[in-house]
Amino acid sequence: METSAEFSLKRGGERPTVTLTGDWTANNLGDAPTRLAQAIGADQALAVDIRKVRRLDTAGAYALIRAVGRDFDLKTVQARPESGRLLELVGAAVRVEREPPAAPRGFHEMTVRIGKGVMHVGYEWIDTLAFLGHLLVVVARAFVYLFTNPKRIRWAAIFSLAERAGLDAIPIVAVTSFFIGAVVGLLGANMLRQFGAEVFAVELIGVAVLREFNIIITAVLLAGRSASSFAAELGSMKMNQEIDAMQVMGVDPFEALVLPRFIALLATIPLLTFVATLSGLFGGMMVVWIALDLGPAFFLQRIVDDVGAVHFCVGMSKAPVMAAVIAGIGCRQGLEVGGDVESLGRRVTAAVVHAIFAIIMIDAAFALLFMKLNI
Structure with missing residues (x-):
């Protein structure tokens, strides 16, 4: 006993x-x-x-x-x-006193860091593919619900997020694009004046704003504004175990949290790109009017005749891809947050950095594609 x-x-x-x-x-x-x-x-x-x-x-x-x-x-x-x-x-x-292992130094330390970095990239790539697969399944399911059972889609969350992540960004997008268009117009006028071709500053502004700067400025601002917000929101829920509670209750976090943010950004970024286009053209027009004494009617006529709608369509075609990348990166980094505040800060920072890097890479890929297609 x-x-x-x-x-x-x-x-x-x-x-x-x-x-x-x-x-x-x-x-x-x-x-x-x-x-x-x-x-x-x-x-x-x-x-x-x-x-x-x-x-x-x-x-x-x-x-x-x-x-x-x-x-x-x-x-x-x-x-x-x-x-x-x-x-x-x-x-x-x-x-017995435990001796701490000797820290690697010199070339050994460099090889260890490189190896850890390669392994980290591999794990991140696998997790990204898993996230993308789950997201595609949820998007396909939502497309089916749109025709069979629309009430299953969280419309209230989508409209709320569209207003907060998209429409509330109109002022900052418009102001930034205005100054970008003005800077492009000012540089173009000063450089072309050397060749007596100041009038072609209008075409320079039109092509730069319609084709590149409208979507680039919009995407970068949304990467710093919306991607970080998505990562912080989902990360806070992950830290408070709210996402775990949703899974216990049988609610798919992708369907309840990721999909509304994905759809909201996908629906609002074309509008923001259009606003950025108008604002950038307006900024360039003001510079041309003041610096070159070319009136708004002349500016708009040359935009319509010489620039055309092709460049505008090229810029707008990038918008859905940028929206999907920004929303996906922000939500994925938020779902990867651990249980401490330090992890939240690292993931929010990673969301912004990865989103901006992806935007630049995607824009370069589009540039090569349109160059091969002669568009």
């Missing part, structure tokens, strides 16, 4: 004596080690008698050594031979 670990402290004689009784095993220790340490206090000269202990294991021996002190003398312990050997083994193990 097992008995709980107990002890008694007798302070008479030359030195205090602690007598242990019962079973000093992992299942029967209870709070005996804590009470023993409190009873001993600062006593250094101490005798220990464990001959009355019925059973002793490594947990009990370690608890006794911690309570008495790591520098206690085994010669002051009265014990049966088998118990004495166990105390000797555990005491020797406790006294």
